Amino acid sequence: MSESPSLRPVSDIDTVACIGAGVIGGGWVAYFLARGYRVRAWDPGAGAEDRLRRLIGAAWPALTELGLAPGASPDAWEMVPTVAEAVEGVGFVQESAPEDLELKRTLLAELAAATADDVVIASSTSGYPMSDMATSAADPSRLVVGHPFNPPYLIPLVEVVGGKGTEDWAVSRAAEFYRHIGKSVIQMDQELPGFIANRLQEAIWREALHMVAEGEATVEQIDLSITDGPGLRWPVHGPCLTFHLAGGEGGMAHMLDHFGPSLKSPWTRLEAPELTERLRDDMVAGAHASAGGRDMATLVAERDRAIIAVTRAVAAARGRTDG
Numbered sequence: 001m002s003e004s005p006s007l008r009p010v011s012d013i014d015t016v017a018c019i020g021a022g023v024i025g026g027g028w029v030a031y032f033l034a035r036g037y038r039v040r041a042w043d044p045g046a047g048a049e050d051r052l053r054r055l056i057g058a059a060w061p062a063l064t065e066l067g068l069a070p071g072a073s074p075d076a077w078e079m080v081p082t083v084a085e086a087v088e089g090v091g092f093v094q095e096s097a098p099e100d101l102e103l104k105r106t107l108l109a110e111l112a113a114a115t116a117d118d119v120v121i122a123s124s125t126s127g128y129p130m131s132d133m134a135t136s137a138a139d140p141s142r143l144v145v146g147h148p149f150n151p152p153y154l155i156p157l158v159e160v161v162g163g164k165g166t167e168d169w170a171v172s173r174a175a176e177f178y179r180h181i182g183k184s185v186i187q188m189d190q191e192l193p194g195f196i197a198n199r200l201q202e203a204i205w206r207e208a209l210h211m212v213a214e215g216e217a218t219v220e221q222i223d224l225s226i227t228d229g230p231g232l233r234w235p236v237h238g239p240c241l242t243f244h245l246a247g248g249e250g251g252m253a254h255m256l257d258h259f260g261p262s263l264k265s266p267w268t269r270l271e272a273p274e275l276t277e278r279l280r281d282d283m284v285a286g287a288h289a290s291a292g293g294r295d296m297a298t299l300v301a302e303r304d305r306a307i308i309a310v311t312r313a314v315a316a317a318r319g320r321t322d323g
């Protein structure tokens with residue numbers, strides 16, 4: 001274990017590096033800009049700079065609607081040609097490269113070597129434990145998972161967890177920084193593939209794929225079953241408190257005593273289905289049918305307006321004004 005470095009307050013951080021600037025990395029860039037940070041981005045993909053500019057442009061109306069930090073500018077970023085230039089002098093690094101274990105191992109090792117010893121490097125990985133991603137790093141002590149949700153500029157949650165070689169101070173500092181910039185943080189003290197939220201999402205996703213593969217439900221029916229059903233309750237109470245209410249006056253205790261036996265019913269399969277070409281094609285065609293002619297930009301704008309409206313409605317219903 002290395003000694004923890006003397007740390008400047010997270011409020012002193014003014015520049016962030018975003019490594020990988022696709023859907024998630026670009027969303028992080030937009031969020032950091034809205035919170036008043038300067039951002040240095042690095043992305044080796046063809047056309048990455050133009051894509052990032054378009055993503056920031058598409059996100060900015062929603063971010064403006066929510067309120068920008070003083071001095072926030074959609075132009076306070078630059079795309080630089082090397083990793084070393086991206087991380088030079090920054091106070092925090094957010095890695096959002098493709099979900100490829102070998103790529104992450106190489107990249108995180110390079111980032112750990114290129115950054116100062118008080119800079120935390122957070123990976124947006126959807127599910128790799130940091131212990132698996134940090135194996136090539138000479139010094140893994142500052143490597144943490146900082147798992148966001150799409151779009152990172154609107155969904156508050158970030159799941160934070162270290163690996164075997166991560167120092168506790170680095171996990172705490174990542175959590176502190178995310179809270180400082182307005183995120184809702186779950187700080188986990190043990191590694192779990194998929195963390196918490198993706199394990200739950202994956203259970204639903206697997207069952208949805210099974211139902212489409214078996215011709216039991218269409219893509220549109222699956223989406224409607226959530227948007228017009230349980231999805232309306234989850235923003236307020238989550239799945240557990242929702243079921244507490246489903247037990248009536250007896251709450252969770254009655255709910256479990258009443259419905260406990262049906263846990264054994266063959267309602268779900270949970271094993272992942274084979275992603276056959278046919279299933280892939282059916283899902284793609286179903287998604288296009290659900291989109292009903294709306295292009296991606298229209299869907300993104302619609303989603304962003306809805307997330308803001310739901311967030312505000314839930315805050316108001318709870319009697320709070322911080323939504």
Ligand SMILES: NC(=O)c1ccc[n+]([C@@H]2O[C@H](COP(=O)([O-])OP(=O)(O)OC[C@H]3O[C@@H](n4cnc5c(N)ncnc54)[C@H](O)[C@@H]3O)[C@@H](O)[C@H]2O)c1
Binds near residue numbers: 020021024096103
């Ligand atoms: N899409 C989601 O809903 C979602 C949600 C949470 C977390 N994540 C995670 O975020 C990360 C990025 O996913 P995404 O959906 O933004 O993918 P994406 O394909 O949209 O973006 C990946 C970007 O990385 C760039 N890239 C390619 N090689 C690179 C390298 N060696 N170093 C740095 N960048 C490189 C690509 O050019 C591309 O712009 C993944 O780890 C993913 O699991 C995704």
